[in-house]
Amino acid sequence: MTAVRVLDSEALAEGARAVVEARGRSLAVVRLRGSVFAIDNICPHRGGELGLGDLQGHHLYCPQHAWCFDVRTGEGFFPQGVNVARFDVAERDGGIWVELP
Secondary structure, eight states, X not given: OEEEEEEEGGGSOTTOEEEEEETTEEEEEEEETTEEEEEESBOTTTOOBGGGSOEXXXXXXXXXXXXXXXXXXXXXXXXXXXXXXXXXXXXXXXXXXXXXX
16 A cells, blocks of 8 residues: 545645545545545446535435445445445645555
């Protein structure tokens, strides 16, 4: 695993989400209650970009068909049992860093 800087910290406000590309992966990055989370951006249902969907609490909804995932864990809320990858995130040196394989 290698940490990759994906955004400046100031570029992601509280409650905001961003879509970033890093090491050939599309990631949805979210700041929620002072913490930053990163999950795969692509919904396993029909390939919708999760980072463009609605954020309600810790659930990020796919803009295509409302499948939703917990940004803290990557676990599916609707439907349950369908998950997306979650990545460790750190903030340092004014940046947001994501651990990627």
